[in-house]
Amino acid sequence: MKRLRAVLAVCTALCTGLVLSACSTEEKAEGRAEPLRSAGAAEGSLQLLTLPGYAEEGFEDRGVDWVTPFEESTGCQVTVRTAGTAQEIHDRMAGGFYDGALVPSEAFGRLVDGGRLAPVNTRLLDSYKSLDVRLRRLVEREDTSYGMPATxxxxxxxxxxxxxxxxxxxxxxxxxxxKPYHKRIVWRDSPHTIASAALYLKHRKRSLKIRDPYELSAEQLEAVTELLQEQRPNVLRVTEDPTQAVEAFSVGDAVVGMGGTYELDVLARGGRPIAVASPKEGVTGWYTAWAISSRARNPNCMYRWMNWVSTPEVQKQTAEWRGVAPADGRACGLLRAGFCAAHHVGDRAYIDRLVFARTPDADCEKEPECAGWSDWTRAWSSLG
Structure with missing residues (x-):
């Protein structure tokens, strides 16, 4: 149950937290920080902002603690602040003084564009080249890295x-x-669900000319919303956290629905005959990355932290505790048999097909302009 609470808190942040935000994605860029040129002496303290389960100190489980060994080996005393949602990560990084944060994909681009994250000198990160290449590209802007992929x-x-x-x-x-599954369907309660539906319409209704499910014109967003509104009465449950999906499938109420590897693992361990389909339209995905604040007061400790959490040993602990895929495939040699295969770690073709989440931005190359995140949240709220 302790591990479950940690998993649920992060899943809620990734999948439902942004429902609370109806604000514009426009950012006012601050002055751009320069990357650290070389490693210096540890400052002695480190202020971290993170989603639950990524900087464990043994509070939930005494055996799950990778903060204390870091403090003992580096002399950097860590203060961990936890945010409940991706939107909260964004807002607190924009207004607070943290040295770094664990940033979800939904908020990453906005923080970069707003000048809230400092460029990263990847030469100071021992394991950077061992991290998945697709994930590394996702945190780059014009060949400059702004983070270190985590999961x-x-x-x-x-x-x-x-x-x-x-x-x-x-x-x-x-x-x-x-139709065969009406009232036996599960959705996730998040505007992020719009992207999965848009991916479907991209192939089903080509006249809409959807190129990117996260870059929709007003007309395309309206078409996706209309489809979801028509389907909504046929949905059994719109789940706010993974336990609700697990419950619906475990008692046989749900037959098809949206989920993740965590739900699949729990159901499989419970003996439920649940499997993963391979939809012809493809699937969306997400990532998290450790990033340095452009206002970091302790950058040397932050680089030491990123080096620490990217080691195979800590990647393994994070993956196990959170039930997610590690960014470094070397952790697979330490994880239980079958873990990495189930999460497709190292499966180049699978990872390259994923459409990774990002915040929809009204400032895009489309004519007319794209619908922004506030438009997406209003559309999702209209479903009731």
Whole structure:
């Protein structure tokens, strides 16, 4: 139960936290910080902002603690502040004085564009080149890195074997294709769900000319919203956290729905015949990355922290505690058999197909302009 509470808190942050935000994605850029040129003496303290489960100090479980060994080996005394949502990470990094943060993909681009994150000198990170190359590219802007990937995952299409065998996201989003599963469908409660539905319409209704599910025009967003509004009465449950999806599948109420590797693992361990479909439209994904604040007062301790959490040993602990894929495949040699295969760690083709989450931005190359995040949150709220 202790591990479950930590997992739930982060899943809520990644999947539902941004529902609370209806603000514009526009940012007012601050002065750009320069990357640290060389490693210096540790300042003695470190102020971290993180989602739950990424900087464990043994409070939930005495055996789960990678902060204390870091403090003992570096002399950097860590103060951990926890944020409940991706939006809170963004807002507190924009207004507070932290040395660094664990930033979810939904907030990463906005913090970079707003000048809140400092460029990273990757030559000072011992394990940087061992991190997945696709994830490294996601935290770069014009060949400059603004973070160090930590974990990642995919938004999965789950189904109960013997009762369903979906090959498309239409099984959860299209009222016609999903007819055999009506009132047995699970959605996630997040505007992020719009992207998965947009991925479906990109292939199902090509006249919309959707190129990127996170870069929708007002017309495209309206089309996706109309599809979701039509399908909403056929949905059994819109889940706010993973336990609700686990419960719906475990008692047999749900047959198809959205989920992640955590839900799949819990259901499999419970003996439920739940499997993952391979929708022809593809799947969306997410990542987290450690980043340095542009106002960091203790940058040397922050670089030491990033070196610490990117070691295979700490990557292994994080992956186990959080139930997510590590960014460094070397952790697979320390994880239990089958863990990395289940999470597709090192599966180049799988990772390269993922459409990783980011905050929809009204400032894009489309004509007319794209719908921004505030438009997405209003659209999601309209579903009731």
């Amino acid at each position: 990642w995952g995919a938004d999965l299409l789950l189904f109960e074997t013997g009762k369903a065998q979906p090959a498309s996201w239409g099984a959860v989003f299209d009222p016609r294709e999903s």
